[in-house]
Amino acid sequence: MVGEKWSLLVLREAFLGVRRFADLQRALGAPKAVLTDRLNSLVAQDLLARVPYRDEGARQRHEYRLTERGRDLYPAVVALMQWGDRWLAGDGVPPLTLEHRGCGEPVSLGLRCAAGHDVGGPREVVATPSGRERAGETADTPAG
Amino acid sequence: MVGEKWSLLVLREAFLGVRRFADLQRALGAPKAVLTDRLNSLVAQDLLARVPYRDEGARQRHEYRLTERGRDLYPAVVALMQWGDRWLAGDGVPPLTLEHRGCGEPVSLGLRCAAGHDVGGPREVVATPSGRERAGETADTPAG
DNA sequence: ACGCTGGGTTCGCTTGACGAACCGTGCACA
DNA sequence: TGTGCACGGTTCGTCAAGCGAACCCAGCGT
Numbered sequence: 001m002v003g004e005k006w007s008l009l010v011l012r013e014a015f016l017g018v019r020r021f022a023d024l025q026r027a028l029g030a031p032k033a034v035l036t037d038r039l040n041s042l043v044a045q046d047l048l049a050r051v052p053y054r055d056e057g058a059r060q061r062h063e064y065r066l067t068e069r070g071r072d073l074y075p076a077v078v079a080l081m082q083w084g085d086r087w088l089a090g091d092g093v094p095p096l097t098l099e100h101r102g103c104g105e106p107v108s109l110g111l112r113c114a115a116g117h118d119v120g121g122p123r124e125v126v127a128t129p130s131g132r133e134r135a136g137e138t139a140d141t142p143a144g
Numbered sequence: 145m146v147g148e149k150w151s152l153l154v155l156r157e158a159f160l161g162v163r164r165f166a167d168l169q170r171a172l173g174a175p176k177a178v179l180t181d182r183l184n185s186l187v188a189q190d191l192l193a194r195v196p197y198r199d200e201g202a203r204q205r206h207e208y209r210l211t212e213r214g215r216d217l218y219p220a221v222v223a224l225m226q227w228g229d230r231w232l233a234g235d236g237v238p239p240l241t242l243e244h245r246g247c248g249e250p251v252s253l254g255l256r257c258a259a260g261h262d263v264g265g266p267r268e269v270v271a272t273p274s275g276r277e278r279a280g281e282t283a284d285t286p287a288g
Numbered sequence: 289a290c291g292c293t294g295g296g297t298t299c300g301c302t303t304g305a306c307g308a309a310c311c312g313t314g315c316a317c318a
Numbered sequence: 319t320g321t322g323c324a325c326g327g328t329t330c331g332t333c334a335a336g337c338g339a340a341c342c343c344a345g346c347g348t
Contacts, residue, residue: 004304021327022325030305031305032328072227072231080217099272105257105261107269115247121215130238175339177296205295291347294344304334304336
């Protein structure tokens with residue numbers, strides 16, 4: 001659903017507060033036609049909403065704002081950003097630090113279980129489809 | 145980098161312990177040619193490694209295992225899975241619950257700041273490129 | 289010698305991404 | 319009253335990527 005080339009990038013910009021077509025285009029460098037298409041499908045999927053706005057002394061236009069469904073993708077986007085900051089540092093794009101509004105401390109994303117333990121990675125996790133056993137794949141020792 | 149259509153799907157299966165070409169192809173339904181291509185580029189990007197194995201009474205073959213770089217994408221994949229379980233439930237694919245190995249409690253992904261506060265969403269976060277101010281976009285009230 | 293299996297490659301077609309050019313509405317200014 | 323401009327698109331032709339079906343090859347068991 002977010003597998004098309006620009007979808008996640010558009011959402012990332014949306015999370016950073018970019019809402020206008022031209023700003024998105026500038027920020028991403030995507031061709032207009034593709035951006036139009038991607039925005040339309042994000043709207044169709046109810047990840048973005050097209051809302052009218054008007055600047056002082058300008059005609060009415062539309063901007064694209066996150067819906068609840070779209071906002072809920074925030075962790076996924078942050079996870080990818082953190083990965084990029086960790087592994088792709090120095091590729092031209094400076095890392096982006098996220099700070100908790102008010103408290104000012106850096107924000108990070110972590111996996112933890114209901115008992116409060118931090119989870120380090122896929123090895124510490126067992127996946128079961130809705131409680132039942134997963135059929136006999138090679139799944140007993142994941143992710144090595 | 146993970147924007148090609150199947151990359152994240154391949155990684156998801158990898159996190160679930162699927163390592164073999166044929167199993168990946170069965171699980172994903174991707175055409176062989178595309179899967180080959182995707183696996184090669186994931187290997188080239190050092191997200192997967194191609195390691196030899198041999199089953200009893202079979203010839204030596206290769207399987208694809210996550211590298212550290214690849215394993216580090218786990219939070220991103222989990223985030224997308226949780227999003228899917230929340231918003232796409234009932235679309236045929238049953239949700240997958242992740243349990244902490246040993247403790248048995250369900251695992252979930254959360255955003256929190258260094259002071260220990262849970263962060264609810266993009267509104268509670270201020271993004272700054274490596275500490276400096278972001279240029280005058282429309283970024284003062286993000287993600288509405 | 290033969291066939292089976294896993295892991296591919298090749299082929300022809302369709303779909304998507306791309307940049308450049310064009311369009312149309314409505315404001316500002318002359 | 320007309321001209322220019324900016325935003326937000328659409329259209330067009332080209333080129334890359336995704337697709338299913340068919341084919342291929344190494345090596346094992348029989």
